[in-house]
Amino acid sequence: xxxxxxxxxxxxxxxxxxxxxxxxxxxxxxxxxxxxxxxxxxxxxxxxxxxxxxxxxxxxxxxxxxxxxxxxxxxxxxxxxxxxxxxxxxxxxxxxxxxxxxxxxxxxxxxxxxxxxxxxxxxxxxxxxxxxxxxxxxxxxxxxxxxxxxxxxxxxxxxxxxxxxxxxxxxxxxxxxxxxxxxxxxxxxxxxxxxxxxxxxxxxxxxxxxxxxxxxxxxxxxxxxxxxxxxxxxxxxxxxxxxxxxxxxxxxxxxxxxxxxxxxxxxxxxxxxxxxxxxxxxxxxxxxxxxxxxxxxxxxxxxxx
Amino acid sequence: xxxxxxxxxxxxxxxxxxxxxxxxxxxxxxxxxxxxxxxxxxxxxxxxxxxxxxxxxxxxxxxxxxxxxxxxxxxxxxxxxxxxxxxxxxxxxxxxxxxxxxxxxxxxxxxxxxxxxxxxxxxxxxxxxxxxxxxxxxxxxxxxxxxxxxxxxxxxxxxxxxxxxxxxxxxxxxxxxxxxxxxxxxxxxxxxxxxxxxxxxxxxxxxxxxxxxxxxxxxxxxxxxxxxxxxxxxxxxxxxxxxxxxxxxxxxxxxxxxxxxxxxxxxxxxxxxxxxxxxxxxxxxxxxxxxxxxxxxxxxxxxxx
DNA sequence: ATAGAATTATCGGTTTTCCCTATATCGGAC
DNA sequence: GTCCGATATAGGGAAAACCGATAATTCTAT
Numbered sequence: 001x002x003x004x005x006x007x008x009x010x011x012x013x014x015x016x017x018x019x020x021x022x023x024x025x026x027x028x029x030x031x032x033x034x035x036x037x038x039x040x041x042x043x044x045x046x047x048x049x050x051x052x053x054x055x056x057x058x059x060x061x062x063x064x065x066x067x068x069x070x071x072x073x074x075x076x077x078x079x080x081x082x083x084x085x086x087x088x089x090x091x092x093x094x095x096x097x098x099x100x101x102x103x104x105x106x107x108x109x110x111x112x113x114x115x116x117x118x119x120x121x122x123x124x125x126x127x128x129x130x131x132x133x134x135x136x137x138x139x140x141x142x143x144x145x146x147x148x149x150x151x152x153x154x155x156x157x158x159x160x161x162x163x164x165x166x167x168x169x170x171x172x173x174x175x176x177x178x179x180x181x182x183x184x185x186x187x188x189x190x191x192x193x194x195x196x197x198x199x200x201x202x203x204x205x206x207x208x209x210x211x212x213x214x215x216x217x218x219x220x221x222x223x224x225x226x227x228x229x230x231x232x233x234x235x236x237x238x239x240x241x242x243x244x245x246x247x248x249x250x251x252x253x254x255x256x257x258x259x260x261x262x263x264x265x266x267x268x269x270x271x272x273x274x275x276x277x278x279x280x281x282x283x284x285x286x287x288x289x290x291x292x293x294x295x296x297x298x299x300x301x302x303x304x305x
Numbered sequence: 306x307x308x309x310x311x312x313x314x315x316x317x318x319x320x321x322x323x324x325x326x327x328x329x330x331x332x333x334x335x336x337x338x339x340x341x342x343x344x345x346x347x348x349x350x351x352x353x354x355x356x357x358x359x360x361x362x363x364x365x366x367x368x369x370x371x372x373x374x375x376x377x378x379x380x381x382x383x384x385x386x387x388x389x390x391x392x393x394x395x396x397x398x399x400x401x402x403x404x405x406x407x408x409x410x411x412x413x414x415x416x417x418x419x420x421x422x423x424x425x426x427x428x429x430x431x432x433x434x435x436x437x438x439x440x441x442x443x444x445x446x447x448x449x450x451x452x453x454x455x456x457x458x459x460x461x462x463x464x465x466x467x468x469x470x471x472x473x474x475x476x477x478x479x480x481x482x483x484x485x486x487x488x489x490x491x492x493x494x495x496x497x498x499x500x501x502x503x504x505x506x507x508x509x510x511x512x513x514x515x516x517x518x519x520x521x522x523x524x525x526x527x528x529x530x531x532x533x534x535x536x537x538x539x540x541x542x543x544x545x546x547x548x549x550x551x552x553x554x555x556x557x558x559x560x561x562x563x564x565x566x567x568x569x570x571x572x573x574x575x576x577x578x579x580x581x582x583x584x585x586x587x588x589x590x591x592x593x594x595x596x597x598x599x600x601x602x603x604x605x606x607x608x609x610x
Numbered sequence: 611a612t613a614g615a616a617t618t619a620t621c622g623g624t625t626t627t628c629c630c631t632a633t634a635t636c637g638g639a640c
Numbered sequence: 641g642t643c644c645g646a647t648a649t650a651g652g653g654a655a656a657a658c659c660g661a662t663a664a665t666t667c668t669a670t
Contacts, residue, residue: 001309001380001383001384002307002308002519003306003307003308004657017617018617018619019616019618020619027554027657027659028658028659028660029617029618029619029659030619030620030621030658030659030660030661031620031658031659032659033619033620033659034619034620034657034658035657037619039654043384043387043391044387045387045390045391046389046586049444049582049584049585049586049621050532050584050617050618051583051584051618051665051666052616052617052618052619052664052665052666052667052669053616053617053618053619053665053666054617055445055617056444057620058586059396060386060387060390060396060398063386064383064386064387067382067383067386068383070379071376071379071380073629074375074379075306075372075373075376075378077372077374078306078348078372079306079348081350081365081372082348082350082365083349083368085350085365086348086350088350090367091364092364103358113344114345139354139361139362144310153637154385235636246330277354278356279354279355279356280354281351281354291332309628322646323646323647324645324646324647332628332630333623333629333630333631334646334647334648335630335631335632335647335649335650336628336629336630338648338649339629339645339648339649340628341629342648344658355646355647355648356636356637356646356647357635357636357637357638357639357647357648358636358637358645358646358647359646360646360647402619404660469660485648509625611670612669612670613668613669614660614667614668614669614670615663615664615666615667615668615669616665616666616668617664617666617667618662618664618665618666619662619663619664619665620658620661620662620663621660621661621662621663622660622661622668623658623659623660624657624658624659624660625656625657625658625659626655626656626657626658627654627655627656627657628653628654628655628656629652629653630651630653630654631650631651631652631653631654632650632651632667633648633649633650633651633653634647634648634649634650635646635647635648635649636645636646636647636648637644637645637646637647638643638644638645638646639642639644639645640641640642640643640644640645640668
């Protein structure tokens with residue numbers, strides 16, 4: 001049995017005429033006759049009752065042709081599906097992003113993305129870096145926006161932009177009096193950090209030359225699960241924290257108790273990149289996505305070509 | 306695209322391993338790889354994301370494999386259908402019978418038929434000869450039990466049995482006094498006949514040497530549409546009629562006002578045969594049907610070998 | 611009755627597809 | 641670095657699908 005054979009029997013069932021059916025299938029009449037005969041032999045039944053003058057379908061033939069029609073329809077559906085997915089820009093793109101980036105980046109790009117690539121539906125996951133990478137491995141997402149270098153062997157990465165860290169402190173904090181915050185100031189400051197696993201915590205510790213989490217002492221149990229929570233804590237005077245650039249934009253607008261200040265250090269930034277499986281077939285979709293992201297970032301971040 | 310190709314992609318989707326999938330499909334791994342690649346090229350999309358180390362299905366691949374599964378299932382259904390119809394004795398057999406035979410023959414054979422050929426469902430149509438032959442031409446029925454010779458060119462026929470005609474007259478009829486009914490008696494008798502198109506009417510006229518229906522005079526508007534109606538008329542003294550043998554059996558039991566008498570003439574019978582399209586493929590089913598019919602006829606009919 | 615038209619089946623040869631073995635290539639493990 | 645496991649590639653052979661020509665059969669028209 002064969003899809004072609006099924007086309008043949010459907011054509012004969014429709015036209016009741018081997019010659020016309022053959023024409024419709026773009027084959028010669030002997031070919032069609034032979035193939036149908038072969039199929040009948042294979043199935044062990046007679047599909048069509050033919051005389052030299054006429055062709056009529058048998059009851060069982062009728063039933064089988066009905067199934068054949070369904071099969072051909074399904075096959076056509078497959079071709080249609082394939083057709084509409086041929087453009088790599090069409091179809092859902094599953095992007096993961098770290099929690100300290102996603103809430104501040106997505107609002108900037110979702111609308112432009114829908115305008116520029118209406119056929120591409122973005123499916124967003126927000127997770128910590130390790131979880132994202134695991135989901136990438138499992139093919140649950142197609143790419144991940146992260147701020148940590150990953151093993152180049154396992155995934156390909158495209159660097160997108162460098163995002164500076166800002167210091168956020170309460171309005172009544174001693175820093176309020178200082179014109180410039182120096183590295184030394186930072187090194188001596190106890191920072192509020194996100195809980196274990198958030199790359200932002202590690203990055204902040206690095207910027208402030210902290211050796212390990214344990215050094216923080218009493219504040220250990222204040223480790224928050226989201227940047228928003230952390231900022232709430234800053235707002236009520238619990239301490240300072242480092243905030244990545246994109247997240248600062250929201251604070252400036254909304255919270256009068258929090259002061260954000262640019263850091264002097266040149267190396268106080270994190271590099272955001274897009275990681276994806278080397279074998280991922282829709283590279284063009286990723287490139288288009290990246291382009292939209294870069295086109296819609298504020299001037300405050302440093303875009304990498 | 307090809308049914309085989311679809312088996313390949315389903316196998317790969319199931320095992321996530323080209324080698325194992327190939328084994329399951331009884332082909333070599335290069336063959337399977339090649340065919341899948343060909344299919345991907347044909348569809349213009351990537352079904353599987355493969356590295357040298359692992360295989361994962363793409364989202365669109367997942368969708369397509371789902372359709373492929375349905376197609377293969379339908380194909381299997383076709384094979385199953387064919388399988389269970391391979392035995393020509395299995396499946397519905399559509400038999401037509403003339404109206405003056407069907408009500409008397411069917412009760413005799415339905416139960417034996419169900420016992421002997423439980424897998425064959427009999428679908429019965431009751432029509433006049435010409436209608437039966439027309440339905441035979443249109444493949445609406447598979448065979449017809451008729452009592453008229455048909456053009457041997459158009460249909461094949463199998464003679465089954467000769468059915469004698471009996472005379473049915475009211476108990477108070479002059480015939481009641483006669484010991485034997487002669488041809489001359491019949492020739493001078495006005496018979497009640499079935500309406501136009503019933504072969505029994507023609508046959509009765511022939512037996513009684515009637516030239517044409519018009520000779521009957523006043524009784525013309527009494528032409529009945531069924532033998533049962535005709536016998537009702539006989540029962541209330543409207544006249545005589547000829548009744549075929551199988552129909553007589555019912556009368557003897559139920560009606561005290563009707564006398565049935567065997568005719569002396571040797572040629573007062575009709576030949577019942579089974580007519581079918583020469584191209585009908587389930588000849589064995591017909592033979593089996595005939596056998597059951599002949600095995601269950603009463604001794605009063607003359608069975609033809 | 612005979613010729614002609616229409617229709618399906620059959621035959622021989624060609625092209626295409628499918629499949630196999632052998633081998634290359636790549637990534638990971640020891 | 642070498643071996644192992646996995647997929648991809650190459651070349652050749654077998655099977656199938658296909659075509660044109662033709663046969664066989666049946667209906668139609670003259």
